Amino acid sequence: MLALGLTVAAVVSGNPPRANAADLPENMKIKEATTVATVYAEGVQIYECKNGSDNRMSWQFREPLATLLQDGTTIGRHFAGPRWEFVDGSSIKADVSDQTPGATQNDIALLKLKVVEHRGDGVLSKVKAVQRLDTRGGVFFGACDQPGAMHLEPYSARYVFLN
DSSP: OHHHHHTTTOOOOSOOOOOOGGGSOGGGOOTTOOEEEEEEEEEEEEEEEEEOTTSOEEEEEEEEEEEEEETTEEEEEEETTTEEEETTSOEEEEEEEEEEOOSSTTBOOEEEEEEEEEESSSGGGGOOEEEEEEEEEBOOOOOOOSTTOEEEEEEEEEEEEEO
16 A cells, blocks of 8 residues: 555655755754765655544544655665664664744644664664754645545655764
C-alpha cells in the first residue's frame, strides 16, 4: 500500500526557499553546533482516519515517508520514528524537542529534534541534533468518515544534521 502511495501525485516539486540561521526563531536555533549534512526531502505525511480523544473521527498523523536528496541524488530515506537512514548504512532516531508553525497553514511545523539512537558508521554516526526547515505542504484538512482510511499528503522540507 505504501508503494502505491509513493506514486500519488507524488512529490512536491521545486526547492523551498532556504531560511538563513539568523532568520530562524530562537527556539529553532541550535547553538554551538556544526552542520554535518543538509539534505532536501520529498515525500508524504501519512494520516489515518481514527477516533480521537473526543470520540470523533479525525485525521491523525501516522508517519512520514520521504526520499532524502543531495544535489539531485538519492542519499537516504526518512520514515517513522522519526528516523533517517543514509545509503552509507548510518541511521538515527530522534525526538522532537521544539517546534514552530510552518510558513502557511498548509505547511507542517519546523522542528528541532534531539537524536536518541544511532546505528551504523557513516555520516549520521555522530549527529546529535536535526532541524526540519523550509517545509512546504504536508498538512491535510478534510472529512474523515471511514475508520482506518489512509491519506498521503505530499510535502517537502530541508533537514539539517548537526553535531
